Amino acid sequence: MAPTPEQRCAVGIDVGGTNIFAGLVDGTGRLLTTLKRPTPVAEGPAGIFGAMRAIVRDLSGRVEGRQLVGIGLGMPGLIDRRRGLSVFSPNTGFENVPIFPEFAEFGLPVDVDNDVRAHANGELKFGAGKGVANFILITLGTGIGSGIVLDGQLYYGPGSTAGEIGHITLEPGGALCGCGKRGCFEAIASGRNIGRRAAEAGIAGTSRDLFQKAAAGDEAALALVDKVAYDLGRGISIYAHLMNPQRVIVGGGVAQAGDLLFGPMRRYAEMESMPGVRGTYEIVPAVFGDEAGIVGAAALIPALTEGVA
Numbered sequence: 077m078a079p080t081p082e083q084r085c086a087v088g089i090d091v092g093g094t095n096i097f098a099g100l101v102d103g104t105g106r107l108l109t110t111l112k113r114p115t116p117v118a119e120g121p122a123g124i125f126g127a128m129r130a131i132v133r134d135l136s137g138r139v140e141g142r143q144l145v146g147i148g149l150g151m152p153g154l155i156d157r158r159r160g161l162s163v164f165s166p167n168t169g170f171e172n173v174p175i176f177p178e179f180a181e182f183g184l185p186v187d188v189d190n191d192v193r194a195h196a197n198g199e200l201k202f203g204a205g206k207g208v209a210n211f212i213l214i215t216l217g218t219g220i221g222s223g224i225v226l227d228g229q230l231y232y233g234p235g236s237t238a239g240e241i242g243h244i245t246l247e248p249g250g251a252l253c254g255c256g257k258r259g260c261f262e263a264i265a266s267g268r269n270i271g272r273r274a275a276e277a278g279i280a281g282t283s284r285d286l287f288q289k290a291a292a293g294d295e296a297a298l299a300l301v302d303k304v305a306y307d308l309g310r311g312i313s314i315y316a317h318l319m320n321p322q323r324v325i326v327g328g329g330v331a332q333a334g335d336l337l338f339g340p341m342r343r344y345a346e347m348e349s350m351p352g353v354r355g356t357y358e359i360v361p362a363v364f365g366d367e368a369g370i371v372g373a374a375a376l377i378p379a380l381t382e383g384v385a
């Protein structure tokens with residue numbers, strides 16, 4: 077008999093510039109066990125792959141009778157999923173590195189995607205995108221990333237760069253972005269840059285502090301949160317006009333600000349949407365937080381989610 081969703085599991089590995097988070101995820105999207113190791117960035121791709129293999133071996137010993145059906149990887153930067161290639165990742169030093177051969181010894185299906193798309197995939201299979209054919213996931217963390225789901229499938233584009241919304245110019249001549257341009261959405265409204273704006277205004281040191289102060293009623297903090305919500309709402313409305321999604325799912329650290337942010341963000345996104353677009357999409361928080369990358373990476377393995385819909 078085929079294993080039930082509860083009886084199968086996959087390894088999900090979320091490789092970040094500082095830490096590797098990993099875990100076992102069952103066929104219902106439940107996280108069974110997790111671990112965290114530092115990313116040995118100084119050792120280059122060989123060292124990072126070595127650390128990832130050690131993690132797979134460790135997790136393989138924790139399946140407790142379940143069937144291990146594959147290894148899913150979420151990696152930063154530009155990933156060519158079809159060819160299993162890390163095309164470019166400035167934080168980890170990968171450049172045109174083939175990924176699948178590194179995991180051949182396990183004899184299991186291996187899949188890889190960019191970390192944000194992996195998160196979108198997790199929301200699609202188990203979270204706020206379940207049963208939603210067309211949605212966009214926007215993550216507000218250090219940067220701004222997004223994953224696009226069209227007709228129930230992740231959308232890549234020929235160069236796998238679809239969804240780079242963080243680098244749409246929102247403010248010509250604005251703050252310098254890590255990509256070298258000025259006034260990018262990310263340079264204005266990512267978690268790191270919300271923190272920068274709060275610091276420049278003398279209100280708070282980080283975006284988290286800003287939202288805490290705003291929640292406590294600090295007027296200057298509330299005024300800046302309102303500006304940030306406007307920028308985010310504007311960015312979301314651009315995306316909504318382009319893609320006609322049913323949902324815009326907002327994840328990443330900033331999304332934890334909750335209604336304080338979502339309330340005005342929804343209002344401004346509506347205000348910036350033309351009739352016919354306005355009211356056709358809802359803006360909701362992501363289901364997955366810190367574990368999003370692990371769950372989403374594991375969900376890349378088709379055998380994990382088969383028959384779960």
Ligand SMILES: [Zn+2]
Pocket residue numbers: 242243244253254255256257260262263
């Ligand atoms: Zn940029």
